[in-house]
Amino acid sequence: MTTITLRSAELFDVYLTFRQPMQTAISILSKRRTTILRLTDQEGRIGYGEGVAFETPWYTAETQDSLRALSPLLYRLLAAAPLSSPAAVAARFQPIKGNQMAKAMFDGAVHELFAQAEQTSLAAYLGGDENRSIPCGKALGRSSAEQTVEAVGQALNDGFERIKLKLAPTDTAVLEQVRKSFPGAPLMFDANGSFQVADLPLLQEWDTFSMLMMEQPFPADDWLSHQHAASLLKTPLCLDESIQTTQDALLMRTLQAGQIINIKPARLGGLTAALDVRSISPSYWLGGMFESGIGRRQTLAFATLPGLAYPIDMSGTDQYFIEDLLEQDYIVENGSIRYAEHSVSQERLERLAVSTKKL
Known part of the structure; x- marks a missing residue:
């Protein structure tokens, strides 16, 4: 059975510029602040996740600042023991209420690590x-x-x-x-x-x-x-x-x-x-x-x-x-x-x- 042991995690606070501003019913976006997670396991494999909360809580209650503030705790929960499957991420995060986008950032990176461990694409x-x-x-x-x-x-x-x-x-x-x-x-x-x-x-x-x-x-x-x-x-x-x-x-x-x-x-x-x-x-x-x-x-x-x-x-x-x-x-x-x-x-x-x- 494949297991993943995490070695390190890094967050990148990134600003991307839209080619054309995007106006929703309640917000206008010309730049997109996003958080990128780079997760590395003991074998040197790298998985990426993206924290896509917005800067203000107009879409859900999460923001980029809240996502980044919670990330150290989420990483400690994941790195405490080897992971037997991506489903283990949700189980480790169960004590944390809400904060779905912060959790999803780690879930995506772990999925990428398991796909690499199985030597297949994420889609497959x-x-x-x-x-x-x-x-x-x-x-x-x-x-x-x-x-x-x-x-x-x-x-x-x-x-x-x-x-x-x-x-x-x-x-x-x-x-x-x-x-x-x-x-x-x-x-x-x-x-x-x-x-x-x-x-x-x-x-x-x-x-x-x-x-x-x-x-x-x-x-x-x-x-x-x-x-x-x-x-x-x-x-x-x-x-x-x-x-x-x-x-x-x-x-x-x-x-x-x-x-x-x-x-x-x-x-x-x-x-x-x-x-x-x-x-x-x-x-x-x-x-x-x-x-x-x-x-x-x-x-x-x-x-x-x-x-x-x-x-x-x-x-x-x-x-x-x-x-x-x-x-x-x-x-x-x-x-x-x-x-x-x-x-x-x-x-x-x-x-x-x-x-x-x-x-």
Whole structure:
């Protein structure tokens, strides 16, 4: 039986610059601060993880500062004894409540170590098909109606099979103009929890726009509003921020508060938890966290598993940040992307890090 004994851990505090600012329903991002974990075992193998919390708690309660502050404790829990499998990570972290993104950073790095120990790719280690071509969707930040129409047209020309619009309750005119310009486009919208129960009539109005899904209209803990909306709307509801544990996925199914789950391993505590949620999801796809290529490499590995109901949220890494952290970019061609074990650029990682810390 394969076991992993950890030898050292380093954190890199990295700032990446977007090629174009990304505006969600409640936040604007021009730079992405992210934390990269480099985990080394006794055999000299290196696994990477990414802590994708944001600088402020607008998405979940975690932040980059809280993630980094908790990391020494998490590493001590993992390094206390050899690890017999990646599932041991969740077991060691059980005494720590919440902090899913901090946990996921270590979970991802440990998965990479075990895949290397088994001399296989992470995709194959998870049970996926590493040769699979993965269909992609395009996520577009909030903008004017004119700019959004132009961006949707470009995304369709590039072959993307699902277009996600970041919208707030004040964006009816944007949605109207996009649908008028592209009557048959595979559209959805993501509200990042910016709607309130008083906005339900507005959602019923948007229900007429023939969308694939409405993602996270209400705040993460507003289960009753999601349940009520799901019973009234023809457009399926997708939950994102609401699903932070396997129990949340079960609650959604029990309450019939949504029909689709946006699985993000980082939001769930790691790849092990994401596999559990996948097994009980009525329908799922994979979203992104504005992460570097390191986090995307692990999301892509998960995407090679069978069962995706919709194209994943992923543009090519060449289109995202001015500089990324991998030696090679992931490229979207004709609306699809292929998984590969692209190496981390040590030079870029160390150059773009504003600080490093040994745990």
